[in-house]
Amino acid sequence: MPPTHSVTGEFTHAFEIKSGPVNLPLLKLLSDDVGAISAQLRQKIRQAPDFFRNAPMAIDIHSIADASDNIDFIALVRIMRDYGLIPVGLCGGQERHNQAAQSVGLSVLSLARHEQPPSPPQVSETPKSKSPPAEMHSKIIEQPVRSGQRIYVAAGDLVVMSQVSAGAEIMADGNIHVYGTLRGRALAGVQGNLESRIFCHDLQAELVSVGGHYKISENIDDSLRGVPVQIFLQDQSLIIQRL
């Protein structure tokens, strides 16, 4: 992106400092056993080497901070670099962890909550203060959604008790639940809510999408077709998980 120059009097600014949301994958440690971490990391990266190449990643030790006093950050950082990752910081640690991390060049990151980027939870919490409008926008459809029909629920969830036929399109700003067979297209979080999910009883969809990240039928694994699944975003990739 070209830098923007703004002229104020005689001065030309070379940069601006702004805070912006950045999505960062977290390496959430469940153990401080560096050998075990290394082995699992190797396996994980082998599955998607391109995805992890030069990927910045923060280390989240929230789950083990109370129990572990001596986390070997030197070894951890070395392992991550060896696998092509760029360790950028630590979060979820206590004071003693933070000092150790800073000594090996990691920054200390503070997240509002450990598992989620800061913005979406704020969005979902604001309506609470105003009575309960979030629930009221949701819609329940009891009839089959037929080919050629489109249903969109603004600012809420969509629940379909029946089937969604091929050629039908269901969309919601929130989550989508389909308790019959989903054969059409389902798009959750169409206004960009990356936390929204799709749940369906029998996945045979033409297309599924969460927050603009989509998968077409051809790219859906056969083992996930015809079974109950949930579909959500994790580290910017669409995960279809059997329920």
Added chain:
Amino acid sequence: MARIIVVTSGKGGVGKTTTSAAISMGLALKGHRTAVIDFDVGLRNLDLIMGCERRVVYDFVNVINGEATLNQALIKDKRCDKLFILPASQTRDKESLTVEGVGKVLEDLSKDFDYIVCDSPAGIERGATLAMYYADDAIVVTNPEVSSVRDSDRMLGILASKSRRAEQGEEPIKEYLLLTRYSPQRVKLGEMLSVEDVQDILSLHLLGVIPESKAVLTASNSGVPVILDDKSDAGQAFSDVVRRYLGEHVTHRFIDLEKKGLFNRLFGG
């Protein structure tokens, strides 16, 4: 008040007119005063299947435009005095049909008839949407193949959203599935969708299964609704359909490949 039945499908060539002819004849044979209307303006066919093409003077569009009365345009069937046919115009197009015009004709017919069967044209345009607009019941004619099933699904969506009942928030149109041109042999060979496959996709109440049969073509060509051929499998299947529609419990036939069914086909078809 008459019950208005639309015979529809979305896709062409699946057997709507054959079904309209057979079901209207079946209802009339059961003693109900029945009118059958050809909505396929510009592609008039029902009169041929009913065998009354040489007696057409006025048509549906003439009645809508006030150029003829209903009594002048209705053709009484020669085989059953409870059945009347309102033919389509062959020289006009579907734009001649209006919501008000169709509504007025149906309202007038309702005073004299028990059942009005509307034979819908293919497609989802004006003729088809007007044929189903005033319906109380819909018979969705589907062939056991994927494109026909999808088009039927599309039509079901339109029935649920663009009919008079939907627009006025009344009880929705009752939808029935009629599977036609069904061949158990080809289902067994995997060349055709089975009844279960189609019901799985459409989830509709099954009114009946009409087997693929030479009797249908023979009947069409001779202008005799196939239901009158009571020796044929298709004729018997349509009789079952009418009885089921009228509320009788009749077991489904012609779905499975049975030895007995095969013999019937050989000698009866």
